[in-house]
Amino acid sequence: xxxxxxxxxxxxxxxxxxxxxxxxxxxxxxxxxxxxxxxxxxxxxxxxxxxxxxxxxxxxxxxxxxxxxxxxxxxxxxxxxxxxxxxxxxxxxxxxxxxxxxxxxxxxxxxxxxxxxxxxxxxxxxxxxxxxxxxxxxxxxxxxxxxxxxxxxxxxxxxxxxxxxxxxxxxxxxxxxxxxxxxxxxxxxxxxxxxxxxxxxxxxxxxxxxxxxxxxxxxxxxxxxxxxxxxxxxxxxxxxxxxxxxxxxxxxxxxxxxxxxxxxxxxxxxxxxxxxxxxxxxxxxxxxxxxxxxxxxxxxxxxxxxxxxxxxxxxxxxxxxxxxxxxxxxxxxxxxxxxxxxxxxxxxxxxxxxxxxxxxxxxxxxxxxxxxxxxxxxxxxxxxxxxxxxxxxxxxxxxxxxxxxx
Ligand SMILES: Cc1cc2nc3c(=O)[nH]c(=O)nc-3n(C[C@H](O)[C@H](O)[C@H](O)COP(=O)(O)OP(=O)(O)OC[C@H]3O[C@@H](n4cnc5c(N)ncnc54)[C@H](O)[C@@H]3O)c2cc1C
Numbered sequence: 001x002x003x004x005x006x007x008x009x010x011x012x013x014x015x016x017x018x019x020x021x022x023x024x025x026x027x028x029x030x031x032x033x034x035x036x037x038x039x040x041x042x043x044x045x046x047x048x049x050x051x052x053x054x055x056x057x058x059x060x061x062x063x064x065x066x067x068x069x070x071x072x073x074x075x076x077x078x079x080x081x082x083x084x085x086x087x088x089x090x091x092x093x094x095x096x097x098x099x100x101x102x103x104x105x106x107x108x109x110x111x112x113x114x115x116x117x118x119x120x121x122x123x124x125x126x127x128x129x130x131x132x133x134x135x136x137x138x139x140x141x142x143x144x145x146x147x148x149x150x151x152x153x154x155x156x157x158x159x160x161x162x163x164x165x166x167x168x169x170x171x172x173x174x175x176x177x178x179x180x181x182x183x184x185x186x187x188x189x190x191x192x193x194x195x196x197x198x199x200x201x202x203x204x205x206x207x208x209x210x211x212x213x214x215x216x217x218x219x220x221x222x223x224x225x226x227x228x229x230x231x232x233x234x235x236x237x238x239x240x241x242x243x244x245x246x247x248x249x250x251x252x253x254x255x256x257x258x259x260x261x262x263x264x265x266x267x268x269x270x271x272x273x274x275x276x277x278x279x280x281x282x283x284x285x286x287x288x289x290x291x292x293x294x295x296x297x298x299x300x301x302x303x304x305x306x307x308x309x310x311x312x313x314x315x316x317x318x319x320x321x322x323x324x325x326x327x328x329x330x331x332x333x334x335x336x337x338x339x340x341x342x343x344x345x346x347x348x349x350x351x352x353x354x355x356x357x358x359x360x361x362x363x364x365x366x367x368x369x370x371x372x373x374x375x376x377x378x379x380x381x382x383x384x385x386x387x388x389x390x391x392x393x394x395x396x397x398x399x400x401x402x403x404x405x406x
Pocket of ligand 1 (some may be wrong): 018019020021022023024041042043044047048049050051067068069070071072161163213214215216243244245248272274319352353354381382383384388389390391393
């Protein structure tokens with residue numbers, strides 16, 4: 001009797017998902033669609049994770065800036081199905097066509113101006129001969145664009161995608177070709193930024209969202225998971241899903257399932273120190289850009305909001321290498337933008353985590369799926385399975401929900 005009272009005091013659900021980024025949210029969507037009572041626990045005060053579009057208001061003008069993901073494509077078919085399912089298709093907006101640019105010796109340059117065209121023409125036929133499978137990004141792409149073009153230009157664009165060196169990434173895990181939806185814009189964003197999608201999914205019926213829940217401990221007793229947060233809240237569910245970076249998932253599984261915890265612990269990830277700044281338009285003379293990439297710099301990219309032009313403000317998210325002191329970041333931001341610090345009207349920051357994928361990843365993934373095969377009450381999703389693109393996260397969540405139902 002005492003035992004029953006203990007459980008009834010807790011919040012019980014069929015499925016509890018820990019982590020409220022797009023992986024956890026898409027899994028919550030699929031589970032709720034399948035009729036399961038689904039709860040999502042998120043450490044931060046808002047859902048979104050790397051869908052982070054903080055808002056800024058001043059003198060009656062509203063603005064938002066992406067501190068993480070910024071672009072979706074017509075090939076993100078599963079994401080688009082979810083957006084439609086949530087009635088959020090009307091929030092899709094086009095991105096203005098502004099260039100991705102290089103910064104060389106303090107000057108903005110076009111990518112084409114920095115490429116050796118003869119080397120490109122000599123190497124291009126390899127595109128039809130070589131396969132990506134079994135090749136690293138460096139070995140494959142230095143043959144496709146030429147060694148110097150790869151080293152001096154192209155590699156810096158690749159590094160900007162996951163904000164870390166990508167030479168050793170598997171070539172077939174970057175820029176996957178997927179079937180496109182013909183009725184969709186090739187690339188697009190959303191009227192309130194990508195975090196608007198996170199909010200739309202979180203508001204879906206059948207999903208209970210609990211923000212501010214930093215899950216610290218999970219036990220398995222009498223066929224149920226008991227989930228405890230840093231603040232002392234407790235939840236109970238028959239099915240547990242972890243939708244967080246691999247190292248955090250590994251730590252939570254240490255006592256529950258040491259084999260899977262060790263396996264997850266083998267993966268590496270990079271932290272990205274993302275700093276967003278908002279400036280009045282008249283203070284920045286820089287021509288509109290989608291992003292600035294400065295080879296060998298302390299930041300991997302400075303992603304701009306010029307893709308959704310605003311009458312009053314411009315915004316830039318600098319994705320820095322981790323561990324820099326504030327002064328270095330501040331100096332770099334002001335010198336790239338050509339503004340004094342006093343002209344920066346608003347600053348916002350966040351730490352993102354992105355996987356560091358390696359050549360044996362396909363084998364690692366096969367082993368993961370084998371280990372999970374007979375564990376229907378444990379689901380794992382995130383950006384470190386089939387790839388780190390948004391659509392890869394959604395595909396993983398969909399297949400984990402199918403495994404649960406099947
Ligand atoms: C700067 C940047 C730009 C990108 N741009 C693009 C792009 O344009 N297009 C694209 O397709 N992809 C892009 N990506 C990749 C893509 O956005 C991410 O891979 C994806 O959003 C990751 O989602 P996720 O849910 O797996 O992880 P996250 O978004 O990291 O979410 C994990 C969540 O788990 C929560 N959490 C962690 N530990 C706990 C705990 N103990 N208790 C409770 N909650 C916890 C975290 O707070 C977080 O909210 C970008 C990534 C970054 C970092």
